[in-house]
Amino acid sequence: MTPVTPLPRIETYREFWPYYLREHSHPETRMWHIVGTGAASVLLVAALASFSYELFLGAVVTGYAPAWFAHLRIEKNRPATFRYPLWSLISDFRMAGAWLTGSLGEELAEAGIASDEAVDR
Numbered sequence: 001m002t003p004v005t006p007l008p009r010i011e012t013y014r015e016f017w018p019y020y021l022r023e024h025s026h027p028e029t030r031m032w033h034i035v036g037t038g039a040a041s042v043l044l045v046a047a048l049a050s051f052s053y054e055l056f057l058g059a060v061v062t063g064y065a066p067a068w069f070a071h072l073r074i075e076k077n078r079p080a081t082f083r084y085p086l087w088s089l090i091s092d093f094r095m096a097g098a099w100l101t102g103s104l105g106e107e108l109a110e111a112g113i114a115s116d117e118a119v120d121r
Contacts (some may be wrong), residue, residue: 013087016080018111020091023080027116029070030095030104036066037096067092 010016024030040063047055064081071079081088098104105115 010084010087013090016084016087017091017094017107020080020088021095021108021111021113023071023075023077024095025113026070026074027119029074030099031119032066032070032074033092034096034099036063037092039063063092 010019024033040059043055043059043062046052047059067081068079071077079088080091095104095107098107099120105117105120108115108120
């Protein structure tokens with residue numbers, strides 16, 4: 001049995017962002033992430049406004065469940081959250097923001113990912 005060589009650790013967020021985008025190469029994965037991030041954001045605001053622990057937990061589940069589903073079923077890879085939790089969280093919001101502003105296609109192109117104009121604008 002051949003030993004598995006661990007991937008080198010990414011040291012900077014500047015290096016992480018293109019890696020994150022490559023780990024989300026399928027448009028469907030990106031959409032699951034964006035929907036989950038949006039829904040989690042709404043629940044998080046509601047949790048903070050109402051001081052609700054239950055809504056906060058709901059926000060966490062709502063944010064991660066669709067994303068992890070997409071990695072398991074579509075990308076067939078391991079979520080970057082397991083190795084880079086903070087950078088992954090930041091990148092989920094960055095990707096959603098880039099999608100909202102119409103710049104996600106440019107970000108994907110810079111990372112060497114083909115963009116789906118219907119999804120990524």
